[in-house]
Amino acid sequence: MVTTLEIPAAARRPRAPAALGQALVSVLVVGLVAGPFIPLVYSSFRSKPVYLPGGVFSLGGYRTLFADPAYWTAVRNTLLFAVGTTVLAVAGGTLLAILCTRTNMPGRRAYGLLLMAPVVIPPLGLIVGWTAIYGQGGYLTQLLSRNLHLPVWNLASIPGMTAFGTVVTLPVAYLTVRASLSGTDASLEDAARSAGAGLLAVVRRITIPMLRPAILNCGILIFALCLEILGIPLFLGGPSNIDFYASYLYRSWNQGGTPDPPFVSAGAVLLLVVVSLLLVVRARLSGAEQRFVAVGPRGGGARRPLDLGRWRRPASACVGAFLTVTCLIPLLGLVLMSFVRVLTTLVAPWHLVTSDNWHAVATDPALRRSITHSLLIAAGGGAVSVALVAVAALIAHRSRFPLRRLIAPALIYPRAVPGVILGIGFFWTYLMFTPGALVRNNLWGEAIALCVRNLTLAYVVIQPSLTRIGEELDRAARAAGAGWWHIARRVLLPLLRPALLAAFVLMFITLLGDYDPVVFLQKPGTEILGVTMLQYWSTGVQGPVAALAVLQVVLVAVVLGLGARALRRVTVADA
Amino acid sequence: MPEIRVLNLRKSFGTTTVLDGIGFTVHDKEFVTLLGPSGCGKTTTLMSIAGFQTPDEGVIAVGDEVFVDRRAGIDLPAERRNLGIVFQSYALWPHMTVAQNVAFPLSLRKVDKRAARERVAEVLDLVELGAHGGRYPHQLSGGQQQRVALARAIAYSPKVLLLDEPFSNLDAKLRERARDWLKHLQLSLGLTTVFVTHDRDEALAMSDRVLVMNNGRVLRDGTAEEVYHEPRARFVAQFLGRCNFLTGRVESGPDGTSLLRTPAFPEGIVVAGAHPGPEATAAVRPHAVELLGPDADGVEASVLEAAFLGDHYRYLVRIGEYRIEAHAPHRIASGPARLRIPPGAAVFVD
Numbered sequence: 001m002v003t004t005l006e007i008p009a010a011a012r013r014p015r016a017p018a019a020l021g022q023a024l025v026s027v028l029v030v031g032l033v034a035g036p037f038i039p040l041v042y043s044s045f046r047s048k049p050v051y052l053p054g055g056v057f058s059l060g061g062y063r064t065l066f067a068d069p070a071y072w073t074a075v076r077n078t079l080l081f082a083v084g085t086t087v088l089a090v091a092g093g094t095l096l097a098i099l100c101t102r103t104n105m106p107g108r109r110a111y112g113l114l115l116m117a118p119v120v121i122p123p124l125g126l127i128v129g130w131t132a133i134y135g136q137g138g139y140l141t142q143l144l145s146r147n148l149h150l151p152v153w154n155l156a157s158i159p160g161m162t163a164f165g166t167v168v169t170l171p172v173a174y175l176t177v178r179a180s181l182s183g184t185d186a187s188l189e190d191a192a193r194s195a196g197a198g199l200l201a202v203v204r205r206i207t208i209p210m211l212r213p214a215i216l217n218c219g220i221l222i223f224a225l226c227l228e229i230l231g232i233p234l235f236l237g238g239p240s241n242i243d244f245y246a247s248y249l250y251r252s253w254n255q256g257g258t259p260d261p262p263f264v265s266a267g268a269v270l271l272l273v274v275v276s277l278l279l280v281v282r283a284r285l286s287g288a289e290q291r292f293v294a295v296g297p298r299g300g301g302a303r304r305p306l307d308l309g310r311w312r313r314p315a316s317a318c319v320g321a322f323l324t325v326t327c328l329i330p331l332l333g334l335v336l337m338s339f340v341r342v343l344t345t346l347v348a349p350w351h352l353v354t355s356d357n358w359h360a361v362a363t364d365p366a367l368r369r370s371i372t373h374s375l376l377i378a379a380g381g382g383a384v385s386v387a388l389v390a391v392a393a394l395i396a397h398r399s400r401f402p403l404r405r406l407i408a409p410a411l412i413y414p415r416a417v418p419g420v421i422l423g424i425g426f427f428w429t430y431l432m433f434t435p436g437a438l439v440r441n442n443l444w445g446e447a448i449a450l451c452v453r454n455l456t457l458a459y460v461v462i463q464p465s466l467t468r469i470g471e472e473l474d475r476a477a478r479a480a481g482a483g484w485w486h487i488a489r490r491v492l493l494p495l496l497r498p499a500l501l502a503a504f505v506l507m508f509i510t511l512l513g514d515y516d517p518v519v520f521l522q523k524p525g526t527e528i529l530g531v532t533m534l535q536y537w538s539t540g541v542q543g544p545v546a547a548l549a550v551l552q553v554v555l556v557a558v559v560l561g562l563g564a565r566a567l568r569r570v571t572v573a574d575a
Numbered sequence: 576m577p578e579i580r581v582l583n584l585r586k587s588f589g590t591t592t593v594l595d596g597i598g599f600t601v602h603d604k605e606f607v608t609l610l611g612p613s614g615c616g617k618t619t620t621l622m623s624i625a626g627f628q629t630p631d632e633g634v635i636a637v638g639d640e641v642f643v644d645r646r647a648g649i650d651l652p653a654e655r656r657n658l659g660i661v662f663q664s665y666a667l668w669p670h671m672t673v674a675q676n677v678a679f680p681l682s683l684r685k686v687d688k689r690a691a692r693e694r695v696a697e698v699l700d701l702v703e704l705g706a707h708g709g710r711y712p713h714q715l716s717g718g719q720q721q722r723v724a725l726a727r728a729i730a731y732s733p734k735v736l737l738l739d740e741p742f743s744n745l746d747a748k749l750r751e752r753a754r755d756w757l758k759h760l761q762l763s764l765g766l767t768t769v770f771v772t773h774d775r776d777e778a779l780a781m782s783d784r785v786l787v788m789n790n791g792r793v794l795r796d797g798t799a800e801e802v803y804h805e806p807r808a809r810f811v812a813q814f815l816g817r818c819n820f821l822t823g824r825v826e827s828g829p830d831g832t833s834l835l836r837t838p839a840f841p842e843g844i845v846v847a848g849a850h851p852g853p854e855a856t857a858a859v860r861p862h863a864v865e866l867l868g869p870d871a872d873g874v875e876a877s878v879l880e881a882a883f884l885g886d887h888y889r890y891l892v893r894i895g896e897y898r899i900e901a902h903a904p905h906r907i908a909s910g911p912a913r914l915r916i917p918p919g920a921a922v923f924v925d
Contacts, residue, residue, distance in 0.1 A: 190627050191666040193653040195680035195727070202654075205679070209670045307652065 018484040022401040029392045030403075032452045033410045035433075036425025037272070043428050044265035050432060061262030062270075071267065074248035077233075080158050081244060082226035085165035090219045092166065093173025098207060099315060101181045102189070103306045106316045112178075117327045119171045120556055122513030124533050125549035127235045129330030130155065130164055132337040132546065136239055139333060142345040156240040161232050167326045168232075169225055173218045180214035181207075189306070199306050213285065220282040224275050228418030230516055235537060245271055246420045250519060253424075265428070268421040279416050331553065337546035357543035361551065367544060370527035371551065373443055374512055377528065381451040382507035386500055389458040394488050397466055398474060408459075415456030419516025422453050427520045441523045449517040450528075454510050458503040465499035466492070498570050505563035509556050577638040577734040577767050578603050584623060584633035586616075586791075593619050594630060595791035601769055601784075606761055608770045610778040611788035612814070617771045618739060620788075624769065625660050625737055626653030637735055659728030659766075660737040663744070665720050667712035673699070673723050674708035680731045694730065701760070702726045718749045725757070729764065736766040742777060754781060775815050779803065787811045809924045812858040819864070819899050821921065822856045835921065839897040840874060845918035856924055863920035864901040866890055866912060873913035881909065 043050050047058035065071050099105050100112040118126060133140050134155050144150045154160050192206045208215075233247035243251065245267070253264045308315055337343050340352040361367050389411060396407035414422060426449040469492065477487045493500070515530025522531045529552060533545045579601040586594040594616045601607045609617035622628040624635055626642065629650055635643040637658075642651045667676055674695050681691040699705045702722040712720055721741055728736060741757075742750045758781045761768050772778055778785050779799040787795045787802060787810075795802050795811045806812035809820065821844065823837030833850050834843040835857050846857050867873055879898070880891040890901045892914055901914065 185662075185664050185666060187662040187664055187666040188668055190625070190653065191660065191662060191724075191727070192668070192679065193627075194625060194656070194658055194660045195731075196654050196657065196683040197679075198652075198654050201683060206668055210668065212670065 018399075019401065021485060022395050022399055023403075025388070025391050026395060026401065026403050026407055029388065029455075030406055030410045032448070033414050033455070036422055036429045036452075039428035039432050040265055040272075040421065040425040041269055044262055044269045046262050049262065050428065058262075061266035064261075064263040065266050065270075068263075070243065071248060074243040074245050077158060077242055078227055078245040081162055081165060081229075081232075082223050084159070084162040085169055085226050086219055086223045088162065088166040089169040089222050090173045090215055093170045093175075093218065094177045094208070094211065094215060096170070096319065097174050097177035097181060098203060099319065101178055102186075102207065103308050103312075103315075105308055105312055105319070107320070108316075111316075111319050111323070114323050114327070115174050116171055117323070118168050120509055120560060121327070121331070122509075122530075122549065122552040122556060123168065123231055124235070124513065124515070124530055124545075125334060125553050126168065126327070126330060127164070127231055128337070128533075128537070128542075128546055128549045129332075129334035131235060132333035132343055132542075133330050134160075135236070137344075139336075139343055139345060140329075147345055154240075156236055156238070156242065158242065161236050161242070164236060165226060165229065165232055169222045172222055172225070173215075176214050176218035176221075177211055180211055184210060199308065202306060216285055217282060220278055220285075224278045224416070227271060227275060228420065228516075230420055230519070231534075234534060238538065246418060246516075249420055249424075253520060265424060268418075268424050271418055272421050275417055334546055334549055334553070338543060338550045341543065354543075357547040360544040361547045364544070366524075366527055366532065367548065369525070370529050370532040371548075373446075373527060374529040375555075376443070377447045377450055378508045378511040381447045381511055382504050385451045385455055385507055386458050386462075386504045389455055389503070390462055390493060390496065390500055391488070393459060393462050393466055394492055397463070398471070398488075398492065399484060408463075411455055411459040413456075414453050419453055419514070420519065423449060423517035423520045426452075426517065430521075441526065443526050446518045446521050446526055446528060449521060450511055450514055453517045454507060454514060457506050457510055461503040461506055462496060462499050465496055469495050498567055501563065501567050501570055505559060505567075508559050508563075512555060513552060579624065579735060579767060579769065580634070580636045581620070581624070582634040584620060584630045584635070586619060586623070586628065586630045586632075592791050594623075594633075597633070597788075597791070597793055599786055599793060599796060601767055603767055604765045606758070606768045606770065606781060606783045608772060608778040608782040608785045609788055610772060610775060610785055610814070612773055615788040616791040617773075617788050621737055621739055621769060621771045625658060626651065626656050657731075657733055658735045658737055659730075659733040661721075661724045661728050661739065661741045663740040665712075665724040665741075665744075667720055667723055667727075669712055671711075672708065673704065673710050673712065673715070676712070676723060677708075677727045677730050680727065684731055686731075698726045698730050701729075717745055718753060721745060721753060725760070729760075729766070734767060736761070736768045738768065738770045740772055742772070742774070750777075757781070779815075787814060789814075805922055806858060806924060807922075809856065809858070812924050817861050817900060819859045819861065820856050820924070821859065822854065824853060825850045825855045832918070833923075839894040839899070840916065842874070844916045844921050846921045846923060847919050848923060850923050857921035858924045859916055859921045861889070861900040862887070862902040863917070864892075864899060865915040865917060866892060866901040866903045866907055867915065868907065869911040869913060871913045871915075873915035876912050876914040878907055878909045878912050881907070 039050070044061050045057055045059070046055040047060050048055035096111075096115055100108045100115070105111075132138055134153070135141065136154070136156055138155070141152050141155075145152045155164070188210065189202050189206055192202045197205065228246050229244060230246040230250060233242060233244040234250070237243065237247065249264050249267050252261065252267075333343070336349060338357050339354065340349050341354045341356070342352060343349070344352075361371070392407050392411060395401050396404050396411070426445065430445050473491055473495070474487050477491045482490065513530060515528065515534065518528060518531055519534065522528065529548060533548050537545050581600070582598050584594045584597040585592075597616065597620055599607070609620060611617045619628055623630050623643065630643060630645065632645050633643065634641065634645075637656075640651075641647070641649050642656055643649060668679070671679065677695045677698055678691050681694060686694070695708065696705065699708055702725055704719060704722055704726065707715065707719065712723065715723065721744070724741070742753055745753055754777055770778075770781065782799055784797065785795075785799055785802045786793050789810050794808045795806060797805075802811065803815050806815060812818045812820075821835065821837045821839065823835050823840070826834040826836065826843070827849065828834040828843075828845055831849060833846045833848065833855075835846050835855060836843045844857065865873070866876075866878075874894055876892045876894045876899075878890050879893050882889045887902045887904050888906060890903065890907065892899045892901050892912065894914060899914065
């Protein structure tokens, strides 16, 4: 005999609360992202900065810009740099991805992880480290030129900066190509080998042609990144007065007769248009990728990788040397620089040891403030951003909210447009639209700009995990009587926990090192690490900047370690 | 002429043994199937022949050429083994047209361009895709893709063809057609073939010989009929179709047969062949069981459930506290019935 349990029918939930909440989150996300661009475009078409009275509609900003020879020099430099960097980074990243995922090169696993180092090392840390070692007064440069009288490189030249740009952007190519490689069926290569193709034939005729979409895709992305790069020309190009697009805007903004002139906005708008067009092209191209999708690969077990034969060890040694030269030595140089008065080959470093740099970091109020502020933004801003992006992603992919299709592009866009442009946009937005000094000239404004800029990162971590959660789970919950928020809170968000944690770690690391969108917003009293380092560096203060960079690296390492441990715990608990 | 010889293959991943002393020979022009559940080691065996897995121990040779001999340190790279292989996923190169896919092995062998073009057309005609040479793989249906993969595998006339579950991505109807068609092609080209599958119908229908594998071992090696009718191992009997197992005491019967007395059949069942032990298990296929009306001869039984399956009925029958499955072409009402196991219907298994 079966007893029937009397359960009341699920209450008919009114639709309004879910829709209202979804609308609020959507408007917030779309507004935060789209908002800054309106005043930016507006201000580029005014005859005077918007805060001055009497401005009229004018193309003067654009005319001034085009008449400035320095602008055209910057454009030319940027293009040279971008083309060189893109070619080198894509070639190098592809080669390394193939070596690390498809061959039997010794140490490929460890290298696979280490190659990501430039992503997690704070960008300024790496720049300062490179300057300390390979810059004009750098340790190795001096050693070779003064002590051994050999011809040396010039890091403060376009080839020099291209070399560094390649190191910074190479992980983008490496990651894209690696993802594409692991997404394709390894039996495609096995089939070629069965047909009689040797190592080189397989790579040349099968592996690389199939990577074409991935290569094109990351090529465009890297090119777009190069157009907006600010740190490299400011830190490395400074000694030779080589300006790139972003650094031209930055200097013009700070040094013009009138502060914040319209032609800077005009330059920003032009760059925005170019980068946006590149991204449209990229989206179009990836739409044509369909024919590169191989027929449903099924797990084939561990296959034997491509055999490098007698090139195994030389290849491994080359990759090791590359990592040593590009990351390890600069990091060591950075640490050394933070502990000496001046890094020189003329005097042995132990005669110059000093704790002054660290003392300055611990006592200088501006430096201390920038550390606390950056940590606050990284922790608080990271948490809030991840929460916002998680809900927004659920609305975009798991709801019937009418405007849901706007959300995914809105989450992708901020990272796609140059950070300096977003910064200028936020500057005008705060100036024109916010009542009083609500977010102007204080940390809130900077935190918002940094977080909006990096929303994309949280989204790209969360979205793939979300698509892996079957929609039947939502439907089962709905059939059981759960409303949308209920499903989100009780089913989807708990399942997303590992992704949310990973997104937070990534946000924390990035917010700690990012500075592009804030260079136009920072005022005394609202310092953050990146901008402070930039400003101190430009006045010739190097030791404390190195110390701050080391601090950043250590913080990132600690957070990565804690994050990895927590992630393991979360995953184990879920299993 | 090529004959594939596999000797004592062993391989383990960490503590799990995948291949536990596999050995067999595939004669010239023979079609041999490795049949077993997933994880039994059949694909690993095939991939070892192809050169994508290296066994820890053992010898693989085709004709006079030794592919793998771990003792002698021989391990020929996959690209020098000159085999044709069709992968489960077909592994068609998505950036090449059908014709380019098929021509690839030829171009690696420096076949003259015109000759290659002719050969590609010939092979594509053979798989009935002559008109599709200019298409890309994603523009073809699953069945067509499978045939392109086959065309590519036989393009340069290899003597040995390896097939890794080539039909598993096809729907049931297409699968049957592809099966007949592949068998026909194999016969007419005289290819020595090793075929891997977990589908017993495919294995029985196509093979000259079937090797049933489990846990990295070959449990039974024989023609389809031999393997089906005399499975010898309980696992083999079960894997090749539904089966009843009866355990009891063995007595010797007339003419070299044995008599198996079980609780359900106290009178005994006549089983072919002698059995040494006092206790034994025999396997009986449901269709060999005779299920009759209540007035006929046989053990008293009762029909519990019946299911109509088109060409026969499937019955669940109770004898005392034992349950037996029986298949019969005719309808029998639920309730009392008689059941008989004719002499020779049961065979001993381990």
